[in-house]
Amino acid sequence: MKVGSRLSAVVLAALLLLSSCRTAGPQTAAIFAMDTVMDFTVYGGAQTLADAEARVRELETLFSVTSEESELSALNRSGGGTVSAETAALIPAALALCERTGGALDITVYPVVRAWGFTAGEHRVPSGEELAALSAAVDYRGVSVKGNAVTLAQGAEIDLGGVAKGYTADRLTEQLRAAGVESALLNLGGNVQAIGKKPNGDDWRVAIRDPQSESNVAVLAVSNRAVVTSGGYERFFERDGVTYHHIIDPATGCPAKSGLLSVTVVAESGLLADALSTALYVMGLDRAAEHWRAYRDFEAVFVDENGTIFLTEGLQSRFTPVSRGAAVEVIRL
Amino acid sequence: MKTRRIVLDALFTAVALTLFLVELQIPNPVPVAGIKLGLANLVTVVAMVLLSPLDALAILAVRILLGSLFSGNMMALLYSAAGGALCYVVMLLLRGVVTARQIWALSAVGGIAHNVGQMAAAIAVTRTPALIVYLPVLLIGGTVAGLFTGLAAQFLIARLRPLLPRFLPTQTTNRGEKKNHEESETS
Amino acid sequence: MKTRSWILIFAVLLAVCSVLTAILFARRPSGTVANIYRDGVCVYSVDLSAVEEPFEFTLTDERGSNTVRVERGRIRVTDADCPDRVCVSAGWVGENGSAPVVCLPHRLVIRVEKSAKADGGIDAVAR
Numbered sequence: 001m002k003v004g005s006r007l008s009a010v011v012l013a014a015l016l017l018l019s020s021c022r023t024a025g026p027q028t029a030a031i032f033a034m035d036t037v038m039d040f041t042v043y044g045g046a047q048t049l050a051d052a053e054a055r056v057r058e059l060e061t062l063f064s065v066t067s068e069e070s071e072l073s074a075l076n077r078s079g080g081g082t083v084s085a086e087t088a089a090l091i092p093a094a095l096a097l098c099e100r101t102g103g104a105l106d107i108t109v110y111p112v113v114r115a116w117g118f119t120a121g122e123h124r125v126p127s128g129e130e131l132a133a134l135s136a137a138v139d140y141r142g143v144s145v146k147g148n149a150v151t152l153a154q155g156a157e158i159d160l161g162g163v164a165k166g167y168t169a170d171r172l173t174e175q176l177r178a179a180g181v182e183s184a185l186l187n188l189g190g191n192v193q194a195i196g197k198k199p200n201g202d203d204w205r206v207a208i209r210d211p212q213s214e215s216n217v218a219v220l221a222v223s224n225r226a227v228v229t230s231g232g233y234e235r236f237f238e239r240d241g242v243t244y245h246h247i248i249d250p251a252t253g254c255p256a257k258s259g260l261l262s263v264t265v266v267a268e269s270g271l272l273a274d275a276l277s278t279a280l281y282v283m284g285l286d287r288a289a290e291h292w293r294a295y296r297d298f299e300a301v302f303v304d305e306n307g308t309i310f311l312t313e314g315l316q317s318r319f320t321p322v323s324r325g326a327a328v329e330v331i332r333l
Numbered sequence: 334m335k336t337r338r339i340v341l342d343a344l345f346t347a348v349a350l351t352l353f354l355v356e357l358q359i360p361n362p363v364p365v366a367g368i369k370l371g372l373a374n375l376v377t378v379v380a381m382v383l384l385s386p387l388d389a390l391a392i393l394a395v396r397i398l399l400g401s402l403f404s405g406n407m408m409a410l411l412y413s414a415a416g417g418a419l420c421y422v423v424m425l426l427l428r429g430v431v432t433a434r435q436i437w438a439l440s441a442v443g444g445i446a447h448n449v450g451q452m453a454a455a456i457a458v459t460r461t462p463a464l465i466v467y468l469p470v471l472l473i474g475g476t477v478a479g480l481f482t483g484l485a486a487q488f489l490i491a492r493l494r495p496l497l498p499r500f501l502p503t504q505t506t507n508r509g510e511k512k513n514h515e516e517s518e519t520s
Numbered sequence: 521m522k523t524r525s526w527i528l529i530f531a532v533l534l535a536v537c538s539v540l541t542a543i544l545f546a547r548r549p550s551g552t553v554a555n556i557y558r559d560g561v562c563v564y565s566v567d568l569s570a571v572e573e574p575f576e577f578t579l580t581d582e583r584g585s586n587t588v589r590v591e592r593g594r595i596r597v598t599d600a601d602c603p604d605r606v607c608v609s610a611g612w613v614g615e616n617g618s619a620p621v622v623c624l625p626h627r628l629v630i631r632v633e634k635s636a637k638a639d640g641g642i643d644a645v646a647r
Contacts, residue, residue, distance in 0.1 A: 039644070190647035198643075209647035219642060229646040264646055316460075316561050328563040361609060406603035408583070408625040430521055438526040445533075459627045460559055464620075469540035476530055476537075 026184075029053060033060045034165060036189025043199050044181040051179065052172050052186075059171065062087050063164040065110065065119070075150060076110070076157040087160075088148045093271060094163045098140035101279035101291070106140045106250035108152075110159035116255075118246045123237035125244065131253040138250050166274025169193040169226060173270070190229060193270050197223040207322070209233075211261035211303050218301065218309060218321045226270035230277035231262030231303075249282045258284030259305055266315065267298035276300070285310060289331045341500055342380075342388050349376035349396040350403065357404055368474035371444065371482060373400070377417075378424070378440045378486040382433075383493060386425050393417050411458065412451045419450030436490060437483035444479020445472055554595040554613075556588070557629040568593050568614070568632065583626045595621075595630060602626055 027049040031038040033056045042049045062084055064070040075081050083091075094107050110119075111134045117123040126134075142153025152158065160167075165188045173195055176184055184195040185204055194204040203221035210217040211233040220227060232245030232255065249256040263281040267273040276298055280288035285302055292300060292312050301319070302310040308327040311319055321328055353373040361369055373396055380389040397417050401410035423446035424439055431439045448471040456464050552569035555562045556579065564579065574591040576598065586607060587599040594614035597607040600623060607623035613632050621630040 041643075185643050187644045190645065192644045192646045194643075204643045207642040207645045209645055216642070216645060220646075227644075227646040231647070234647065311561075320555070320562055320565050322565065326564060328558075328561060330559070330561050357604075361606065404603055406625060409603070412624060431526075432523075435521070435523055435526055438523075438530070441530060455622075455624055459557075459624070459629060460561075461557060461629050463631070464622070464629070466544045466620075467622075469537040469544065472537045473534060473541065476534055480530070 031056055033057060034064070034168070034189065036165075038189055039185075039187040041185045042176065042181055043183040044176070044179065048176055048179045048181055052176060055172060055175055056168060059086065059164070059168045063090070063160045063167075065159045065161060072158065072160060075152070079154070079156075080149070080151040082148050083150055085148065088145060088150070090160060090163065090167050091143065091150060091158070092145050093167070094160060094275065095140055095143060095145070097163065097272070097275040097279070100295075101276070101283070103140065103250055104282040104287075105162060105275050105279035106138055107158045107160060107162065108138050108140050108143065108156045109248055109250045109253075110157045111155075112138060112250075112253045113159065113246070113248050116244065116246075116248065117237075118235060123239075123244070125239050126253075135250075135253040138253070162278045163271055163275050165189065165191045166226065166228060166270040166272070169270030169274075190234075191270065191274055192227040194222050194225055194227070203318070208264050208301055208303075209262070210322075212307060216322050217303060217326065218319055220264075220266065220301070220315065221318045221320075222266060225266050225268060226273040227264060227266050228270070228273040228277045229262055229264040230281045232256075232281075233261065247278060247281050256282040258282060260285060260288075260302055261305060261307075262303045263288065264301040265298050266300065272298060292331065293333055337501055338388070341384070342391055345376050345380050345384075345388070345392045346395045346399075349373045349392060350399055352376065353396060353400045354403060368448075368471065368478070370478050371447065374420070374440065374443065374447070374479070375482040375486045375489070377421070378436060378443065378483060379489055379493065381424055381428060382436060382439075382486070382490055383497060386428070389424075390421060393421055412454050415454035416447040416449075416451035419453075420444070420447035422446070433490070434487070436487040437480055440483025440486055441476050441479035444475035444477075444482070446475075447479075448472065448475035552593065552632075554590070554630060554632050557631070559627050566590055566595070568595060579628065581626070586623055586626055586628055588630070595632070597621055597623065597630070600626070 026041045026043050027046055029040045029049050031040065031053050038056065040049060040052060042052065061067070062071050065072050065076070067073060071083055071087055075083060098105050098107060112131065113119060115126040115130060115134055137153065137155035139153065139156070142156050143158060144151045169186055169188055169191055172186055173193055176195060182196045183199050186193040186195070192206050194206065197203055203223045206220045206222055206227045207216035208218045208220065208229060211231045230247060232247055234246065236243050236245035245255045247256050248254065258281060260281055263277050265273040265277040265280065267276070280291065280300060283291065285304060288300065288302065292298065299312045299314040301315065304310065308329060309321065310329050310331055312331045313333060316330060352375065356370060356372045377389055377393050380392050397410065397413045401407055401413060420443040424443040427439050427442055452464065452468060452471055456462055552567060554566050554568050556564040558579070558581065568590070569592065571590055571592040574589065576587060576589045578585050578587045584601045586597050589596055589598045594612045596612045597610065600607050602623055602625035604625065607621050607628065610621045613621055613630065
């Protein structure tokens with residue numbers, strides 16, 4: 001009898017523990033930062049989420065290019081100076097990606113983007129002479145970093161917008177992992193970072209937005225991966241029947257015309273995915289496919305102007321199209 | 334002698350091709366990809382037992398190639414070739430083991446091998462490993478079809494064997510066959 | 521080898537395969553999503569339980585075309601220009617445990633699978 005009651009007590013206690021495990025739902029937060037809305041879903045303590053939010057705020061003040069008080073704005077005004085360790089770490093990493101993509105990504109394209117009015121929302125079409133003058137200063141090789149000291153070439157300004165969210169996602173991932181979080185989904189305004197799998201062991205299901213409608217084109221099942229999409233459909237304006245989108249080709253100073261509507265990059269590093277989604281969009285399908293073959297440290301999904309979906313070989317098993325009768329092609333080695 | 338042999342092989346091939354093409358015209362009673370009677374296999378079995386493995390190989394290869402050409406389905410060539418090759422190898426190995434009254438078994442094993450080879454080719458080509466769930470069904474199909482054609486071949490061989498010397502007077506049908514034949518008569 | 525042993529071998533093989541077939545195809549989960557694969561890549565996905573009006577569409581590539589008809593709970597190939605047309609004679613496949621439709625000449629496979637609705641159950645949207 002005594003043994004029996006002790007046994008049942010143990011069983012009850014175990015059941016209690018188990019049920020408490022199961023009821024621990026995710027902590028969620030919607031954060032307005034870096035000119036976008038971020039949705040965080042974290043399976044872990046409430047404090048880890050608060051810490052993550054604080055970290056986002058901290059990085060935002062460093063990397064914002066539009067905020068007058070930000071470190072980056074000060075750097076752009078003075079053409080050089082000493083920056084925080086965080087910025088001093090990101091700039092060389094971003095420069096390496098500019099180099100890797102042969103300038104398809106260029107963090108010094110900012111003056112051109114501003115001339116098109118994409119930074120302030122006052123859109124205009126710059127004249128050819130204006131673009132030529134501004135483009136002359138666009139060259140990431142004019143940026144040098146020594147320790148915490150950054151020097152810019154004459155007339156150059158840098159914008160980390162194409163890499164800041166990816167970098168932030170990487171830092172948050174580190175921080176959450178260090179806090180013992182094994183499962184989380186961070187959506188930094190469309191830059192998705194999946195940490196681990198869902199608590200039930202399933203992959204996270206990340207949809208890719210259809211560039212031509214409000215729906216999605218496909219769903220990717222991922223774990224421990226960043227999924228970042230770049231597309232001209234995000235921000236654009238129309239003048240005299242011509243559509244101008246916000247992804248500027250550093251080589252021409254004009255919106256990239258590569259035949260692609262969107263590029264989604266899946267990589268372990270959020271920074272890499274963020275940088276490549278823009279760069280591959282500028283490159284166009286053929287050069288992008290060559291880049292994938294040369295590096296193989298990421299996978300990608302492309303949607304071209306005909307609505308055809310191209311995916312790299314490694315995503316085959318993770319990819320489910322949504323739309324009816326979609327044309328899908330696989331890019332192989 | 335050589336000419337007679339070539340003519341005989343060609344005759345066998347023609348029969349195999351005819352069977353193959355006729356079968357294509359008949360609606361398949363079992364609508365599962367890869368399952369069919371495979372009447373042409375009958376000829377392969379007969380050639381393997383009555384003539385020689387080399388004759389059988391020639392007949393099989395030409396039949397598969399021309400069959401795919403005639404039916405206008407070159408995609409099927411790959412599957413037929415994979416199935417045919419595995420079927421041939423397995424039957425070649427088993428040829429010495431079975432007696433004249435067990436030709437049905439030889440053919441059934443060949444049928445199984447054929448379907449396994451086809452399945453392997455299909456998985457490789459379509460990159461769909463999940464097709465493997467078909468295997469049990471294909472094994473059943475291969476066995477049943479092989480049994481049927483094998484039994485038919487067995488009866489045919491019994492009738493044809495006495496006629497063979499007329500076609501190939503100086504026939505040196507391989508000794509293994511003769512031995513098997515005698516064995517079966519004594520058993 | 522005795523004839524009897526041959527019979528035994530085939531009997532056992534047939535029995536095992538029958539049981540396996542029964543297990544593999546009868547116990548199909550009652551999924552309602554039909555996925556169409558070409559060369560092993562899912563090129564089309566439809567939630568069969570959500571089909572309001574039956575519809576047809578044609579999948580075409582350089583190997584040829586297959587016309588697929590979708591009704592609530594089931595899917596089939598109605599027409600194809602492949603030589604053997606096995607995919608057409610395979611008839612309907614649906615929720616209640618059917619084998620996949622295969623068109624080998626066109627390397628097309630249609631499978632009814634249990635999975636979350638392709639459009640639903642999404643955790644995030646990359647944009």
